[in-house]
Amino acid sequence: MSEKELSKKMAYEMFQRGYKTSDIAKAISKSKSTVYKYIQEEYDLHRYPEIRTEIKVVLFQGDFEKYILNLSFRDISLIRRKLSLGGTSKQEKIHAILKYFKSNSILGVYPEYLSKAIIKSANRRKAEETHQSYEDLLRLHA
Structure with a gap:
């Protein structure tokens, strides 16, 4: 395991335990912006497969809009990043996601x-x- 991968895992674990990002940055000898990037990458790596599975189930059930509206801002941002959609505010991101899935779900x-x-x-x-x-x-x- 490379030093970068080890730093990512350590930063993510410390963040989950409630450490401040400034403390994490000191512990792994990286800047705060790098720590935020590492945490986001690890979160995306673990959370996105779960979200994809949930989305597939919800698309078949027909409660997609309700599901998206109940997601956290972090999860909405994750979906937006993975699908290369636009939007800066929560409402813009939700609108972009709903529009994206609506146009393609018609095709099945x-x-x-x-x-x-x-x-x-x-x-x-x-x-x-x-x-x-x-x-x-x-x-x-x-």
């Missing part, structure tokens, strides 16, 4: 690993379900 795909090919196939599949004469339309426009 989980929006984290989207590529142009996945979106194109999902659009085609949705169009076939929606329009029975989709094949005829394709032949007309081809």
